[in-house]
Amino acid sequence: MTRKKVKLAFIVNDSARKATFKKRKKGLMKKVSELSTLCGIDACAIVYSPYDPQPEVWPSPMGVQRVLAKFRRMPELEQSKKMVNQESFLRQRILKAKDQLKKQRKDNREKEMTQLMFQYLSAGKIMHNISMVDLNDLAWLIDQNLKDINRRIEVLTKNAQSQTQVAAPAVTDVAAKIEDKGQGSHSGQGFDINMDLMQKQNWFMNLMNNGGGGNETMPFGDVNHQNGFWPNPFFH
Amino acid sequence: MTRKKVKLAFIVNDSARKATFKKRKKGLMKKVSELSTLCGIDACAIVYSPYDPQPEVWPSPMGVQRVLAKFRRMPELEQSKKMVNQESFLRQRILKAKDQLKKQRKDNREKEMTQLMFQYLSAGKIMHNISMVDLNDLAWLIDQNLKDINRRIEVLTKNAQSQTQVAAPAVTDVAAKIEDKGQGSHSGQGFDINMDLMQKQNWFMNLMNNGGGGNETMPFGDVNHQNGFWPNPFFH
DNA sequence: TATTCTATCTATAAACT
DNA sequence: TAGTTTATAGATAGAAT
Numbered sequence: 432m433t434r435k436k437v438k439l440a441f442i443v444n445d446s447a448r449k450a451t452f453k454k455r456k457k458g459l460m461k462k463v464s465e466l467s468t469l470c471g472i473d474a475c476a477i478v479y480s481p482y483d484p485q486p487e488v489w490p491s492p493m494g495v496q497r498v499l500a501k502f503r504r505m506p507e508l509e510q511s512k513k514m515v516n517q518e519s520f521l522r523q524r525i526l527k528a529k530d531q532l533k534k535q536r537k538d539n540r541e542k543e544m545t546q547l548m549f550q551y552l553s554a555g556k557i558m559h560n561i562s563m564v565d566l567n568d569l570a571w572l573i574d575q576n577l578k579d580i581n582r583r584i585e586v587l588t589k590n591a592q593s594q595t596q597v598a599a600p601a602v603t604d605v606a607a608k609i610e611d612k613g614q615g616s617h618s619g620q621g622f623d624i625n626m627d628l629m630q631k632q633n634w635f636m637n638l639m640n641n642g643g644g645g646n647e648t649m650p651f652g653d654v655n656h657q658n659g660f661w662p663n664p665f666f667h
Numbered sequence: 668m669t670r671k672k673v674k675l676a677f678i679v680n681d682s683a684r685k686a687t688f689k690k691r692k693k694g695l696m697k698k699v700s701e702l703s704t705l706c707g708i709d710a711c712a713i714v715y716s717p718y719d720p721q722p723e724v725w726p727s728p729m730g731v732q733r734v735l736a737k738f739r740r741m742p743e744l745e746q747s748k749k750m751v752n753q754e755s756f757l758r759q760r761i762l763k764a765k766d767q768l769k770k771q772r773k774d775n776r777e778k779e780m781t782q783l784m785f786q787y788l789s790a791g792k793i794m795h796n797i798s799m800v801d802l803n804d805l806a807w808l809i810d811q812n813l814k815d816i817n818r819r820i821e822v823l824t825k826n827a828q829s830q831t832q833v834a835a836p837a838v839t840d841v842a843a844k845i846e847d848k849g850q851g852s853h854s855g856q857g858f859d860i861n862m863d864l865m866q867k868q869n870w871f872m873n874l875m876n877n878g879g880g881g882n883e884t885m886p887f888g889d890v891n892h893q894n895g896f897w898p899n900p901f902f903h
Numbered sequence: 904t905a906t907t908c909t910a911t912c913t914a915t916a917a918a919c920t
Numbered sequence: 921t922a923g924t925t926t927a928t929a930g931a932t933a934g935a936a937t
Contacts, residue, residue: 673915673916683916683917686916687915687916690914690915690916691914691915694913694914694915697913697914698914
């Protein structure tokens, strides 16, 4: 079937519009009824249609009259406060859609970087033609993963002291794989999981600046870094 | 998580009620908005809550006033016609629930009989302590299956004349399995897929009446049958 | 045209932050 | 308490009857 997401616009086809009207009016009335019952509040709805001279109302003519009276009793100015009108309603929805787009982009970017990360891990060699921006994000992602692993290690360490010796080396092995194959052989050293963020950033920058030769690159160099803040790069 | 089906009743917990109110009011307003846009009709909603002295309305104070004026202009008697009030609304829902229950029971019964049918097929022997009612329904079910198979055969026969010889025996084999293992050996005969419904009913009745011995039971006997109508037994 | 069916979309209860 | 997330309940578009 592959039902499409409805375009929120007047339905031109007459019979389709009538069918939709019937279904949605019914759904709407049910919603009003539920809202009123669940939350114990006064509410009413009035719906006019070309299919019937009478409006359809909820909960009843009397109920509507009562709520209307309450509404009319209020000064005009008060009525306008806190109200949901069509314009502000649409603005809200647009804003929400934008937020969702932003979030989606962030998620996509994160997936992209994860894929890149696994390419590094499985290919076992340095990829060329990767932009500075990608490397930056990739570094951030790896850092996040290491943090997660460290948190996990802490938990395990607390739960069973004997497991510390098993869990910790597992982490350094994974990181070392990038380092060893890509850089030549610093194999004895492993990846310092406590190395600060700046150092890791620099490692990636050096990797980048030294092109593909890479044999003399020191992965854990100590060159200049601009500031002490490493923002989440996925918030573009 | 296993979210429960909401009981449609006043939410006693204050914070839960407020949270639900906010979510559902927003959802409701969206629904009114969509109904109005999609179907190009006049509609309004007014919601009072203890959380705000102002009512929340849709589409706007002016819009509400306009719809209200239209509503008030109508004679009282007219207003009451075709209206959805709480009572008729509930009656509708109860009726629908009853229909659904009925349908569910029918479905359950059909599944039960299907299971029974496969027990016959796989156990390869006659089950005892099966009620007349069950046998009746089972017979109906098997008959339905045979009809389906025959329809299928017809289609295949039309599509490729050569397939007739392959498809037709497959049917008789399945039916013969019940017959052979259960009854002794009438193996050469097979199951006459064109046998009329009455004959099948009688076959089951005979099966029933002859108890478990079953060696001398003629499955396709021709004894007395009360009427020529075999209703769908699942409509209890 | 109305009703029924069902795959899919949407609303939202409950858990989590 | 309010906002966010996630999985399920509910609504409904489009097709079939």
